[in-house]
Amino acid sequence: MRDIINPRLFRTLLPAVSLAILLAAIFYIQPRAMSYFGLNLMLNLAIPIALATIAQMFILCVNDLDLSIGSYVSLMACIAATLLQETPLLGILAIAGCIAVYAALGALIQLRNLPSIVVTLGMSFVWLGIAVMLLPTPGGEAPGWIRSLMTLKPAYVPFPIIASIVIALVVHIALMKSSYGVVLRGAGGNARAVERSGWSMVRIKATMFALAGFFGALSGIALVGLTTSADANIALRYTLLSIAGVILGGGEFVGGRVSPIGAVIGAITLTLTGSFLSFLRLNPDWQIGAQGAILIIVLALRVLINRLEARK
Amino acid sequence: MIAAIFRLPWFWSWFGAVLMVVAIIAVSGGAAGAGVVSAALLFGSFFVIVAIGQMLVITTGPGNVDLSIPSSMTLVATVAMKVMDGSDGMILVGLLLALVLGILIGSANYLVIRLLNIPPIIATLSTSFIYQSLAIWYNRGLRIKPPEALGDFATGKILGLPYLAIATIMLAAIMHVVLRRTVYGQSVLAIGQNARAARLAGINVNRVRYLTYTLCAVFSAICGFFLAAFSGGAALNMGEEYLLASIAVVVIGGTSVAGGFSNVPGLWGAALFMFLLVTMLNTFGLGAGPRLILTGLIIIGVILAASGRDR
Amino acid sequence: MKSLTASVLGLGVAIVAATTVQPAVADTSGKKIALSNNYAGNSWRQAMLNSWEKVTGEAVKNGVVAAADPFTTAENQVTEQAAQIQNLILQGYDAIVINAASPEGLNGAVKEACDAGITVVSFDGVVTEPCAWRIAVDFKKMGKSEVEYLAEKYPDGGNLLEIRGLAGVFVDDEISAGIHEGVAESGKFKIVGSVHGNWAQDVSQKAVAGILPSLPEITAVVTQGGDGYGAAQAFKAAGRDTPTIIMGNRHDELTWWKEQKDANGYETMSVSIAPGVSTLAFWVAQQILDGKDVPKDLTVPFLRIDQGNLEANLENTQAGGVANVEYSQQDAIKVIDEAS
Numbered sequence: 001m002r003d004i005i006n007p008r009l010f011r012t013l014l015p016a017v018s019l020a021i022l023l024a025a026i027f028y029i030q031p032r033a034m035s036y037f038g039l040n041l042m043l044n045l046a047i048p049i050a051l052a053t054i055a056q057m058f059i060l061c062v063n064d065l066d067l068s069i070g071s072y073v074s075l076m077a078c079i080a081a082t083l084l085q086e087t088p089l090l091g092i093l094a095i096a097g098c099i100a101v102y103a104a105l106g107a108l109i110q111l112r113n114l115p116s117i118v119v120t121l122g123m124s125f126v127w128l129g130i131a132v133m134l135l136p137t138p139g140g141e142a143p144g145w146i147r148s149l150m151t152l153k154p155a156y157v158p159f160p161i162i163a164s165i166v167i168a169l170v171v172h173i174a175l176m177k178s179s180y181g182v183v184l185r186g187a188g189g190n191a192r193a194v195e196r197s198g199w200s201m202v203r204i205k206a207t208m209f210a211l212a213g214f215f216g217a218l219s220g221i222a223l224v225g226l227t228t229s230a231d232a233n234i235a236l237r238y239t240l241l242s243i244a245g246v247i248l249g250g251g252e253f254v255g256g257r258v259s260p261i262g263a264v265i266g267a268i269t270l271t272l273t274g275s276f277l278s279f280l281r282l283n284p285d286w287q288i289g290a291q292g293a294i295l296i297i298v299l300a301l302r303v304l305i306n307r308l309e310a311r312k
Numbered sequence: 313m314i315a316a317i318f319r320l321p322w323f324w325s326w327f328g329a330v331l332m333v334v335a336i337i338a339v340s341g342g343a344a345g346a347g348v349v350s351a352a353l354l355f356g357s358f359f360v361i362v363a364i365g366q367m368l369v370i371t372t373g374p375g376n377v378d379l380s381i382p383s384s385m386t387l388v389a390t391v392a393m394k395v396m397d398g399s400d401g402m403i404l405v406g407l408l409l410a411l412v413l414g415i416l417i418g419s420a421n422y423l424v425i426r427l428l429n430i431p432p433i434i435a436t437l438s439t440s441f442i443y444q445s446l447a448i449w450y451n452r453g454l455r456i457k458p459p460e461a462l463g464d465f466a467t468g469k470i471l472g473l474p475y476l477a478i479a480t481i482m483l484a485a486i487m488h489v490v491l492r493r494t495v496y497g498q499s500v501l502a503i504g505q506n507a508r509a510a511r512l513a514g515i516n517v518n519r520v521r522y523l524t525y526t527l528c529a530v531f532s533a534i535c536g537f538f539l540a541a542f543s544g545g546a547a548l549n550m551g552e553e554y555l556l557a558s559i560a561v562v563v564i565g566g567t568s569v570a571g572g573f574s575n576v577p578g579l580w581g582a583a584l585f586m587f588l589l590v591t592m593l594n595t596f597g598l599g600a601g602p603r604l605i606l607t608g609l610i611i612i613g614v615i616l617a618a619s620g621r622d623r
Numbered sequence: 624m625k626s627l628t629a630s631v632l633g634l635g636v637a638i639v640a641a642t643t644v645q646p647a648v649a650d651t652s653g654k655k656i657a658l659s660n661n662y663a664g665n666s667w668r669q670a671m672l673n674s675w676e677k678v679t680g681e682a683v684k685n686g687v688v689a690a691a692d693p694f695t696t697a698e699n700q701v702t703e704q705a706a707q708i709q710n711l712i713l714q715g716y717d718a719i720v721i722n723a724a725s726p727e728g729l730n731g732a733v734k735e736a737c738d739a740g741i742t743v744v745s746f747d748g749v750v751t752e753p754c755a756w757r758i759a760v761d762f763k764k765m766g767k768s769e770v771e772y773l774a775e776k777y778p779d780g781g782n783l784l785e786i787r788g789l790a791g792v793f794v795d796d797e798i799s800a801g802i803h804e805g806v807a808e809s810g811k812f813k814i815v816g817s818v819h820g821n822w823a824q825d826v827s828q829k830a831v832a833g834i835l836p837s838l839p840e841i842t843a844v845v846t847q848g849g850d851g852y853g854a855a856q857a858f859k860a861a862g863r864d865t866p867t868i869i870m871g872n873r874h875d876e877l878t879w880w881k882e883q884k885d886a887n888g889y890e891t892m893s894v895s896i897a898p899g900v901s902t903l904a905f906w907v908a909q910q911i912l913d914g915k916d917v918p919k920d921l922t923v924p925f926l927r928i929d930q931g932n933l934e935a936n937l938e939n940t941q942a943g944g945v946a947n948v949e950y951s952q953q954d955a956i957k958v959i960d961e962a963s
Contacts, residue, residue: 030713030714032713032714032715033713038713041709041710041712041713041735042709042710042713044709045702045705045706045709048702049702063374067556108616112616114615114616115563115568115570115615117559117563118559118560118563118564118611118612118615119612119615121556121559121560121563121611122607122608122609122610122611122612122615123608123612124556124608125604125605125607125608125611126604126605126608126609127608128604128608129600129601129602129603129604129605129606129607129608130601130605132600132601132604132790133599133601133602133605136601136796137793137796138725138726138727138728138793139727140727223702226705226731226732227701227702227705227727227728227729227730227731227732228727228730228731228734229727229728229730229751230727230728231701231725231727231728232790233700233701233725233792234700234701234702234725234728235700235701235702236700237698237700237702237703238702240379240437243433243434244434244437247431247433247434252431271706274696274697274703274706274707274710275706275710275713278694278707278710278711278714279710279713279714281692285445285448285449285452286445286449287445287694287695287696287697288441288444288445288448288663288695288697289441289442289443289444289445289446290441290445291441291697292437292438292439292440292441292442292445292697293438293441293442295434295437295438295441296424296428296430296435296438296439299428299430299434299435299438300428300430303428303429303430336837339837340836340837340838341837343836344836344837345836346836347835347836347837347861348833348836348837351832351833351835351836351860351861352833354832354860355829355832355833441697444664448663448669452669452673454666454669454941454942454943454944455666455873455874455875455943455944456942456943457875467856467860539825542825543824543825543828543853543856544824544852544856544875545875545943547665547666547823547824547825548663548664548665548666548669549664549665549823550823550825552664552821552823553821553826587829587833588833590830590833591833591834594816594817594818594830594833594834595816595834595837597816597817600790600819601790604790
């Protein structure tokens with residue numbers, strides 16, 4: 001039993017270690033960051049990224065890849081800032097409709113054995129197109145309740161930290177501990193075995209894609225709560241960020257090996273990387289390159305620790 | 313017989329391309345069609361050059377994709393244009409330099425993937441930031457004109473056929489043969505189908521993957537070099553649209569993203585299709601929103617039509 | 624309007640010639656100003672950063688301010704810039720000068736900055752958050768002036784091809800709205816084709832080459848800057864007569880125009896935004912920190928080049944760069960005084 005638990009535990013521990021190192025470096029360079037105010041400022045934009053990363057994780061879990069999550073989150077932000085604000089019912093319907101499209105995509109990919117990369121690449125244009133039509137120029141306004149939720153200032157612990165822990169734990173319990181969660185993950189590891197024991201792969205894929213659509217919607221809503229208004233291009237970057245976040249968090253591209261806690265930590269690490277670089281005050285020529293270098297270093301660290309562990 | 317044609321992996325991309333031409337001619341007349349096809353051949357060439365590299369990478373198996381193509385193009389073009397500094401005598405030096413830089417970039421990419429054991433998608437994303445920085449640092453976005461003879465070659469035509477398109481068709485033909493007939497080509501396919509089996513069969517998997525990433529970077533370098541020559545100089549954002557386009561062209565062209573199967577003729581069909589699709593939607597005078605939506609739906613439609621028949 | 628632009632232009636050229644910065648108004652010598660920039664990937668942005676470095680470097684040396692650090696995000700994304708601004712707040716800057724990725728998307732972060740007592744000045748890409756200052760270019764007027772110029776040149780009107788920028792970006796919408804307004808008012812032009820060139824020369828060239836065969840004869844091409852040379856190349860490649868192409872301020876565009884002008888008397892005009900507007904924003908921020916009462920909305924004229932002053936502008940443009948105007952502290956004070 002212990003042998004089964006340990007590697008998994010270790011996989012969740014590694015991302016946490018790199019996060020801790022990064023945090024220590026930030027506090028060293030910029031002591032001002034080590035405060036309620038500082039943590040809040042550095043981390044609040046990590047919430048939508050963490051949610052998008054979770055969405056991507058569901059897709060990666062069934063061996064697919066979602067190249068449309070960025071434009072989908074943008075669309076969700078646009079809907080939240082327009083329809084959801086003006087006519088809440090219509091807004092909820094629109095979001096539900098988009099989630100249904102996600103589920104249908106999952107089913108379609110499974111039924112026709114399509115490459116998810118291309119289908120989602122195509123969908124990224126579709127989502128963006130709808131977003132541009134909905135909000136031709138940036139604007140809209142976040143509904144008040146979202147705004148007040150995202151700017152909540154609870155005592156002692158900054159809101160972004162509480163939110164991250166809640167997101168990580170809820171998904172962890174649902175996906176890693178529940179019996180249906182085990183089936184869902186198993187579909188990525190060994191689809192044939194899951195199918196043989198009577199589960200429908202089409203339904204599993206549809207569920208996973210719908211979950212991705214749901215968390216993508218949450219991400220868009222959270223984002224618009226922070227930015228107060230939306231823009232059709234607002235979250236395009238989330239596509240690559242979410243993939244990087246899952247990988248940083250110890251997930252892998254194949255085999256249903258993912259970790260919700262790791263994914264959230266990965267998303268936070270990515271966000272803090274930006275803060276770290278900004279605190280370093282690099283020459284502008286190298287600010288972009290340094291971002292790449294940090295990604296490489298953090299991942300290399302993971303390999304190093306992995307190797308040391310293997311040697312023991 | 314007809315069913316057999318439908319099953320050809322390159323059929324649907326070519327079918328799509330022809331359909332676009334028909335639609336354009338229907339709207340604006342036959343003379344327009346000829347002009348559009350000539351333009352499509354030219355701009356399609358740039359897509360095809362990078363797509364060949366991307367295809368090789370994607371063929372080596374799931375998770376393999378090169379995201380550093382745009383910034384490699386930018387870096388190589390920036391350095392080459394500055395070194396040539398508009399002088400015809402330096403063209404050969406510039407081209408050689410571009411190729412060497414391509415080899416260096418490919419090697420760096422593979423080094424990060426192999427030594428640090430980082431998934432290629434993240435590794436090439438990270439290195440792409442570094443290349444972009446290098447390009448900014450090297451020339452701060454200043455635009456230097458290509459040598460005149462090089463510019464003339466890149467924009468030149470014979471009988472309505474652009475020189476570049478002819479060269480790219482030859483390049484595609486060579487790569488087609490390389491994939492089908494050489495040990496390297498067969499190894500790429502074998503690794504994509506099953507890396508472990510390929511290793512057991514005595515294929516040096518690491519060497520083949522290294523060669524693949526290097527070839528991909530070299531093709532990006534060639535594309536960047538000629539794109540800068542064609543458009544009158546290198547720009548820092550010149551490669552941007554080639555990231556998603558290279559992936560789309562490869563997959564619409566009939567190459568399997570699961571790896572182990574590639575298709576060169578399909579690349580041309582897909583490249584023409586992608587260019588003509590945007591042109592057609594422009595010709596119809598649609599707004600940006602509907603244009604984006606249609607682009608997406610048509611891409612999905614093509615992949616649906618192409619993959620529904622076999623397997 | 625024309626005379627106003629011309630006078631500012633003349634002023635700007637004079638400033639570039641003699642960059643003398645008045646030493647030290649002691650009040651702001653301890654203040655730190657940051658530049659938050661969302662994109663560095665084209666020659667305009669590089670010129671903007673260069674101007675910033677040149678002018679603020681001098682200002683820091685002379686003790687006018689303590690620091691003026693530029694920051695650029697890795698990708699041109701609202702979310703990255705919002706995070707960047709929040710990081711700048713943490714670093715204790717007294718003022719943040721922003722070229723924003725989106726006029727609305729950064730409002731949350733800008734509000735945080737204002738709440739922390741930081742002066743926020745936005746320029747070029749301005750933000751709508753009321754607590755921030757705006758140094759805006761009248762993009763709509765810029766687009767309209769193109770059509771007005773054409774209406775004068777072609778009393779009989781004709782067909783126009785429009786090259787737009789990046790879909791979904793407000794600058795693109797504003798300029799395009801101005802162009803369409805101008806077309807509607809003149810009543811004699813017809814926009815027969817419209818493509819998105821993403822403000823990149825090669826993308827424009829491709830888009831124009833694609834649509835050109837299906838278009839009737841084109842009288843003029845209305846653009847947003849950075850795409851004129853690409854359009855010219857596309858017309859040449861298609862073997863069609865070169866129409867009047869409105870130019871931007873990039874060196875290759877101006878050089879091409881000059882070549883055509885010398886060869887066959889080609890006539891056109893150029894409208895653009897001088898990247899040196901970043902330095903105006905810097906001085907405005909400095910003035911606000913100095914305690915000066917500055918109105919929230921300032922307007923900066925766009926840079927217009929005509930047949931007559933083409934040579935002078937071309938001479939002042941770095942090869943491969945863009946035509947530019949840099950501002951001094953006096954210029955900023957003048958702009959502020961005119962507005963208040």
